[in-house]
Amino acid sequence: MMESLVISLVNAVPVLSGVPLWSITLLVMVVVAAVVLTFALTYAGLATYVERKVAGDIQARVGPNRVGPVGLLQFLADGIKLLLKEDIIPTHADRFLFALAPYLVFVGSFAAFVVVPFGMGLIASDLNIGIYYVMAVTSLVVVGVLLAGWSSNNKWALLGGMRCCAQIVSYEIPVGMALLPAVLIAGSLSLQDIVRSQGGLLGIFGWNLFHNPFTFFSFFLYFVAALAETNRTPFDIPEAESELVSGYHVEYSGIRFAFFFLAEYGDMFVVSALATSCFLGGWHVPFLNGEALPAVWGNLFSLGVFLTKTLGLVLLMMWVRWTLPRLRVDQLMRMAWKYLVPLTFFNLLGVSLWLLLFHGKGIPQMIVSLIG
């Protein structure tokens, strides 16, 4: 992917042919990484603002409205405040692990942005094991969170870290199982291939969501399980303010805390992006063949469509967060092992049988073939 981009760049600009290829490749990689990270940080900042506004609306309040027009610059003020805060490391903390933990969490969450298919050609790296990579790399968060809990030398932090660990490890299974139907339909682990498999002129009925009843349920099962994986409110027992003060990041302040915070919002985006590309048709423009458009417009359109769907799901997560109360630890575990895991297995079986019986055709396709 990156190599081909560089080769096309060298072909387009003859002056670069004298420069060694690896250095240009490296440069392009750095630029792409910077662009993706900038996007991620801007999104995370704005998401905190939107979250607070949504919370305000739902709770019959106003939300931030002091900094800038309707409070839009609130996230900048918050960021500056966090940067200027004193960096406190508790006396009895394990200093090295304490400093390392936020970066692991941050890296685990933002490395997943690499394979997010923003548009037709807008993907940092189209790995052929995209979904697998996301699942693996977001599991790094567990290590970071557990380290944070352990190294803080604080009983609440440790409890929060262990709860988070148990939760993420438990919910990893339904998340993976719920994503597999999309992989089965596309026959590939690459996210771009999965998105392409949902195209066609069927518009929104090409989506995996409407492929068959099992994928329909699979989407909701994935969404619930993924919500739990991001440690957000109905499932935020690792942070449970009323029980654990604020869980694994109770001892963190300033910029280190900001990393945990950004990672949470990054997680939300990754989860929504996966749901979008696996079930909601990804960057496919409904009722329009994006591939037929000129490259620039096609990419812009598909980027817009993808972001609309993904940010819509992020908004849905916020909405859920400010609606539901927190589950108890045992309820959380019961939900994962007694409900989500069996149901996702059942769904996987159902989708497999469906694909076997109907030769990979979804319900809309069958209806179209009946009519046409």
Next chain:
Amino acid sequence: MGLKAYFYDIWEAVATTAKGMRITARYGVDPRETITLQYPEERWEPSERFRGFLYNDIKRCTSCTMCVRVCPVDCISLEAVRGADKKMVLASYDIDVGRCMYCGLCVEVCPPKSLKHTSGYEKASVNRGELILHFVHEDANEIKARVAKQVAEAAAQAEAEKAAKAAEEPKASGPASDNGGKEAAAGQPASQPAAAANPAEKDAAEKKPAEGAKGEPGKPGEPPKKGEGETP
């Protein structure tokens, strides 16, 4: 747990979540549900009987000290002196709003209805001294000095008149004013009190307590103060 209960649990979870989300969506979308008042820009109108900060109309205040005595938290302090026309003059009237509990007893008890609750309630300050409301803006000592001077002048005038009368009287009828006769016998010429102000003032100061005790039962501390104010 039977299979029926299992699926019922799932159904219930979905149904209650949907219900809750419908409610929060209504709150989120409906602008009328936002009830927060943007305080510094807009304010609630306090109700008619709102008990805000106290305000004393000192022109009507009679310095009766009823409010001072009725106040359960002693937040009102009052100083008054008796003026030349026998009416009390306020020297200072302070209310410590930091201490006031807005019970309204002082307003109820105020005979001339000069003490009132206003609708004010905003008085954030960085030190507690700013929480004391002063209703007499002049310096208390200045007022006291001025009133004392007026009183002294009036007394001196009265004494002078009296002395003039007394000086006239012995000529007319001897036994009528024994006092004047004795003073004259002590070696002071009868015309001296009228000429020099000082002895006359002393006289007035001596006479004052008797007058004062009758007029102001509530302020035992006041008469000696007045005496001090007069001497300089």
